[in-house]
Amino acid sequence: MAVSNIRYGAGVTKEVGMDLQNMGAKKVCLMTDKNLSQLPPVQTVMDSLVKSGISFQVYDSVRVEPTDGSFMDAIEFAKKGAFDAYVAVGGGSTMDTCKAANLYASSPHSEFLDYVNAPIGKGKPVTVPLKPLIAVPTTSGTGSETTGVAIFDYEHMKVKTGIASRAIKPTLGLVDPLHTLHMPCQVVANSGFDVLCHALESYTAIPYNMRSPCPSNPIQRPAYQGSNPISDIWAVHALRIVAKYLKRAVKNPDDLEARSSMHLASAFAGIGFGNAGVHLCHGMSYPISGLVKTYKAKEYNVDHPLVPHGLSVVLTSPAVFTFTAQMFPERHLETAEILGADIRTARTQDAGPVLADTLRQFLFDLKVDDGLGALGYSKDDIPSLVKGTLPQERVTKLAPRAQSEEDLSALFEASMKLY
Amino acid sequence: MAVSNIRYGAGVTKEVGMDLQNMGAKKVCLMTDKNLSQLPPVQTVMDSLVKSGISFQVYDSVRVEPTDGSFMDAIEFAKKGAFDAYVAVGGGSTMDTCKAANLYASSPHSEFLDYVNAPIGKGKPVTVPLKPLIAVPTTSGTGSETTGVAIFDYEHMKVKTGIASRAIKPTLGLVDPLHTLHMPCQVVANSGFDVLCHALESYTAIPYNMRSPCPSNPIQRPAYQGSNPISDIWAVHALRIVAKYLKRAVKNPDDLEARSSMHLASAFAGIGFGNAGVHLCHGMSYPISGLVKTYKAKEYNVDHPLVPHGLSVVLTSPAVFTFTAQMFPERHLETAEILGADIRTARTQDAGPVLADTLRQFLFDLKVDDGLGALGYSKDDIPSLVKGTLPQERVTKLAPRAQSEEDLSALFEASMKLY
Numbered sequence: 033m034a035v036s037n038i039r040y041g042a043g044v045t046k047e048v049g050m051d052l053q054n055m056g057a058k059k060v061c062l063m064t065d066k067n068l069s070q071l072p073p074v075q076t077v078m079d080s081l082v083k084s085g086i087s088f089q090v091y092d093s094v095r096v097e098p099t100d101g102s103f104m105d106a107i108e109f110a111k112k113g114a115f116d117a118y119v120a121v122g123g124g125s126t127m128d129t130c131k132a133a134n135l136y137a138s139s140p141h142s143e144f145l146d147y148v149n150a151p152i153g154k155g156k157p158v159t160v161p162l163k164p165l166i167a168v169p170t171t172s173g174t175g176s177e178t179t180g181v182a183i184f185d186y187e188h189m190k191v192k193t194g195i196a197s198r199a200i201k202p203t204l205g206l207v208d209p210l211h212t213l214h215m216p217c218q219v220v221a222n223s224g225f226d227v228l229c230h231a232l233e234s235y236t237a238i239p240y241n242m243r244s245p246c247p248s249n250p251i252q253r254p255a256y257q258g259s260n261p262i263s264d265i266w267a268v269h270a271l272r273i274v275a276k277y278l279k280r281a282v283k284n285p286d287d288l289e290a291r292s293s294m295h296l297a298s299a300f301a302g303i304g305f306g307n308a309g310v311h312l313c314h315g316m317s318y319p320i321s322g323l324v325k326t327y328k329a330k331e332y333n334v335d336h337p338l339v340p341h342g343l344s345v346v347l348t349s350p351a352v353f354t355f356t357a358q359m360f361p362e363r364h365l366e367t368a369e370i371l372g373a374d375i376r377t378a379r380t381q382d383a384g385p386v387l388a389d390t391l392r393q394f395l396f397d398l399k400v401d402d403g404l405g406a407l408g409y410s411k412d413d414i415p416s417l418v419k420g421t422l423p424q425e426r427v428t429k430l431a432p433r434a435q436s437e438e439d440l441s442a443l444f445e446a447s448m449k450l451y
Numbered sequence: 452m453a454v455s456n457i458r459y460g461a462g463v464t465k466e467v468g469m470d471l472q473n474m475g476a477k478k479v480c481l482m483t484d485k486n487l488s489q490l491p492p493v494q495t496v497m498d499s500l501v502k503s504g505i506s507f508q509v510y511d512s513v514r515v516e517p518t519d520g521s522f523m524d525a526i527e528f529a530k531k532g533a534f535d536a537y538v539a540v541g542g543g544s545t546m547d548t549c550k551a552a553n554l555y556a557s558s559p560h561s562e563f564l565d566y567v568n569a570p571i572g573k574g575k576p577v578t579v580p581l582k583p584l585i586a587v588p589t590t591s592g593t594g595s596e597t598t599g600v601a602i603f604d605y606e607h608m609k610v611k612t613g614i615a616s617r618a619i620k621p622t623l624g625l626v627d628p629l630h631t632l633h634m635p636c637q638v639v640a641n642s643g644f645d646v647l648c649h650a651l652e653s654y655t656a657i658p659y660n661m662r663s664p665c666p667s668n669p670i671q672r673p674a675y676q677g678s679n680p681i682s683d684i685w686a687v688h689a690l691r692i693v694a695k696y697l698k699r700a701v702k703n704p705d706d707l708e709a710r711s712s713m714h715l716a717s718a719f720a721g722i723g724f725g726n727a728g729v730h731l732c733h734g735m736s737y738p739i740s741g742l743v744k745t746y747k748a749k750e751y752n753v754d755h756p757l758v759p760h761g762l763s764v765v766l767t768s769p770a771v772f773t774f775t776a777q778m779f780p781e782r783h784l785e786t787a788e789i790l791g792a793d794i795r796t797a798r799t800q801d802a803g804p805v806l807a808d809t810l811r812q813f814l815f816d817l818k819v820d821d822g823l824g825a826l827g828y829s830k831d832d833i834p835s836l837v838k839g840t841l842p843q844e845r846v847t848k849l850a851p852r853a854q855s856e857e858d859l860s861a862l863f864e865a866s867m868k869l870y
Contacts (some may be wrong), residue, residue: 038681039669039677040680040681041659041660047669048669050668050669050670051669053669054669054670065588240460241460249466249469249473250458250466250469250470250473251473253470261459261715262457262459262719263687265684265688266684269684296680300681300684409652
């Protein structure tokens with residue numbers, strides 16, 4: 033189990049200059065997106081860098097829900113800059129873009145697909161040394177500050193894929209709850225759904241000792257190991273926090289306790305799924321985001337159609353856990369109970385529906401769009417959605433139950449309307 | 452929160468040769484003690500090294516409860532060997548000795564006291580790069596595979612002290628439950644008490660945001676940060692395992708489930724206290740071990756008087772938590788409940804006695820010696836015990852309540868007889 037280095041506390045971001053100084057950094061790349069570049073988290077980081085006398089360049093063209101094209105742009109910037117350290121200030125999109133920039137700038141002769149997950153890319157192991165990267169999350173969902181994963185849309189295949197290697201895990205994550213106060217409510221909700229699904233999927237993933245094939249050399253172990261006694265702790269704990277605080281965090285921007293707790297839950301769930309993996313909600317979410325037509329999420333200030341990652345993940349969750357519950361019904365019931373269900377009279381065979389109903393109620397309370405239909409998808413899109421899921425076997429094979437194409441079709445169909 | 456890399460599973464030790472190969476090691480130092488050198492865990496490691504074609508030298512003179520002299524002997528061996536990696540197979544004594552050997556062999560011009568904790572040593576920060584160290588714990592108590600701490604008896608002061616730096620944390624811990632089956636029952640009990648106290652002390656340590664002084668630069672942060680939301684998770688989880696499995700693990704050497712669970716609990720509690728710290732039970736334990744006269748623990752095959760670390764720690768626990776409970780009574784009650792107490796009618800002001808009584812019952816059930824008196828200590832020894840505790844301020848200052856010399860005297864006195 034790889035555990036991540038994070039520092040938690042209100043105001044820890046102010047120390048980033050000293051941290052970089054301690055790492056010997058002299059020329060730093062600060063990555064962020066255009067919205068954030070005007071907001072306090074980036075200002076705090078810049079002030080700290082200036083105070084520590086560290087010279088830096090700002091790259092603020094990170095795309096929300098990045099693509100291979102936007103990754104490439106950031107990589108070019110990183111190559112030209114010849115930086116000796118990176119700071120990423122933002123959500124998953126920014127942290128992931130920065131991980132990719134650091135990787136390819138450190139491995140300048142690699143082709144872009146070399147490190148991208150198979151079967152889309154070559155999935156080569158990373159053997160080059162990378163520069164230090166400090167991640168400062170400003171959303172509470174991705175957990176990217178704790179993981180060795182960078183996700184992007186591979187545009188000409190219209191599908192999400194990524195790079196997964198322990199080597200790209202941030203050197204340090206600064207989990208500073210003060211950054212959560214600027215988040216629009218919809219961003220809090222959607223990023224919270226990502227935490228919810230990280231926790232549920234990693235807790236119900238195939239157990240580490242049932243995964244196959246067993247690699248002959250430990251270096252060939254995948255980043256995602258299956259559920260295990262350590263990731264279980266993180267998953268359950270993150271889920272308890274989601275159950276207690278997500279609604280409060282969404283409804284009241286000034287509820288620092290709730291927003292701080294969700295910020296920490298995001299890191300906790302990240303450590304959990306970063307070791308155990310995710311499965312069907314995430315595997316199916318990539319085409320849901322990738323094939324977006326005209327849907328534009330409320331409160332997201334972007335100039336392109338966008339299904340926020342957390343939304344694309346959570347809409348299939350009732351169908352997915354109905355499907356997987358037969359394998360580990362106790363775990364499904366346990367999570368339903370954490371989310372508020374009364375399971376005293378529930379039978380094992382009802383575990384799936386019980387969890388699904390609990391999730392539907394949870395989403396309804398938060399006024400979430402009524403299924404994939406509300407995002408503009410119809411029955412006719414199901415073949416493309418299935419086709420977009422098939423290459424995600426790196427995650428879908430971690431589901432506790434194998435899926436045929438027919439199964440995937442049925443899961444998408446059941447997710448068209450939720451309530 | 453700092454990183455600990457562990458791999459858990461029956462048989463993971465067999466992979467150690469490949470792990471070392473993956474780290475580029477060519478000349479490895481294998482450290483263990485004389486008893487273990489004849490037992491399966493060491494044999495498994497040697498077979499794996501041979502299979503991977505890695506040349507190695509064995510140092511089997513580790514002293515159980517090491518001293519500066521025994522550390523020095525191991526350091527000399529390491530310096531002469533010019534090794535490029537280390538494997539420690541054993542309990543805390545072996546892992547700690549190996550950490551020290553790696554550190555001083557990597558920093559050959561340092562004086563021994565340079566890195567030893569102040570005020571006994573100079574407590575210099577470690578800035579030299581160390582060689583990879585793989586720790587293979589064969590007891591279930593120390594958690595040393597996850598921590599940057601190495602403890603020893605400083606002989607001419609008759610007091611325990613240590614080296615604490617993130618730099619000496621093992622590169623990888625192989626937590627293999629198969630190694631727990633050879634452990635004598637008394638070793639299981641005493642090492643389990645260490646887990647119990649790691650969990651209780653780190654959970655009740657002063658909170659990270661109440662610790663002072665707040666260092667101006669993050670590099671000056673101590674290894675022990677005070678209790679925090681992440682260490683709390685590890686502490687509580689470890690405690691639940693202790694409550695459920697320790698008695699079973701002691702009573703039945705063939706109970707693989709119980710012994711495996713305790714092996715993992717040891718690592719969990721290690722990650723917890725490795726970040727949060729321990730306080731009075733540990734601070735007071737060092738003179739209890741260091742001033743030992745003639746007491747020889749049952750089932751420990753050693754040629755010198757010995758109070759096992761876990762025993763020296765747990766005997767003061769009823770007195771210590773009675774003393775500290777007024778600061779965080781809810782946490783004290785919560786831990787009492789986890790350990791089996793019925794707290795439904797307990798009042799906040801009874802938190803100390805409730806936890807103390809629960810601990811006494813727990814120790815009585817496990818037939819633990821009846822207090823410091825049973826170890827050969829009397830009232831006359833209290834001034835020396837207090838004097839030996841005072842230099843332990845690195846840990847004692849993490850207690851939630853400050854202590855005067857009179858307080859320490861009273862705590863030792865209350866620990867002379869338990870039942």
